[in-house]
Amino acid sequence: MWVFLTLMAAFMQAWRNAFQSRLSREVGVVAVTLARFIFAAPLAGCYLAALYLWQPAPQPQVSSAVIGYVSGAALAQILATALMVRLFKLQNYAVGAGLAKSEALVAAILGMLFFGTQLSLLGWGGVLIGTAAVFLLSNKVSGSLSLGTLGLGLACGTSFALTSLWVREASLALALPFPHSAAWVLLAVILLQCLLLLAYLLLFQPHQLLALWQRWRLTLIISACSCLGSIGWFSAMSLTAVPYVKTLGQVEVFFMMLVSRFFLREPVKRAELLGLVLIALAAILVMWN
Structure with missing residues (x-):
């Protein structure tokens, strides 16, 4: 089940990133970040309601730990999304999103250090290959990436990794059956993100909300x-x-x-392609752990 869910998530995320990349050419970073969440909140609410109609479950018992995990995940994901949009502005879609995928490597390291996750020697091999792949993407042979861009990508990946680790902890802390626990965490995180970003834009960039409304179809797709x-x-x-x-x-x-290549019509250089393939190889090795 988790393999199928992960493949679905990866497929949808690839398209979300592509549409965000397109929107980032027309509106600001915070507005593009909000586009990820603004219509997702009611959709997440409908999904949770459908789960309870399909299979009744207890209501969640919210603790201070859950509130802390949800708040941390919401803030980290906002930061990660904003950093990724910034990457899109500096590089093309594939390279920007590829650098953001350093999250898998960071999640493995942070998971082992602070969350009790263990990796075998084969798993460590995957981590090292993935690290080499990220550095390959920054190599001057690509002709465009700088150390600053690499640092931005690693910061983005770290923020996404923290989001994922805190989401898992929040889901486990709720002590609800699958998939209700994940659905509650999803709704809570998205609602908090929407409130924070809406408040910021209303106070400092109200014109960006108008820009999103004028592009509501693309925002809804995102x-x-x-x-x-x-x-x-x-x-x-x-x-x-x-x-x-x-x-x-x-x-x-x-x-x-x-x-x-086929939707955004953006070229991908050979060195960048090799780096992305090595990241995929790293994923396979860690999965065999």
Whole structure:
């Protein structure tokens, strides 16, 4: 089940990133970040309601730990999304999203250090290959990436990794059956993100809200892809450890290549392609752990 959910999430995320990349050419970073969540909130609410109609379950018992995990995940995902949009502005879609995929490597390391996740020697091999792949993407042979861009990508990946780790902890802390626990965490995280971003834009950039409204179809598509992807990620991470989910999720690199080449009409250089393929190889090795 978690393998299927992860593959679904990776596929939807590839398309969400592509549409966000397109929107980032027309509106600001915060507005593009909000586009990921604004219509996803009611969709997540409908999904949770459908789950309870399909299979009744207890209501969640919210503790201070759950509130802390949800708040941390919401803030980290906002930061990660904003950093990824910034990457899109600096590089093309495939390279920007590829750098953001360093999250799998960071999640494995942070998971082992702070969340009790263990990796075998084969798993460590995957981590090292993935690290080499990220550095390959920054190599000057690509002709465009700088150390600053690489640092931005690693910061983005770290923020996404923390999001995933805290989401799993929140889901486990709720002590609800699958998939209700993940659905509650999803709704709580998205609602908090919407409130924070809406408040910021209303106070400091109200014209950006108008810009989103004028592009409501593209915004709705981004939110829908985001919600479906998040359902897959959150559910999969409630079933197994984050490093396994995120490393398998590296199959997104192949979806990214296809979307970048045939939908966005963006060229991908040979060195960049090799780096993305190595990231996928790292995912396979860690999955065999």
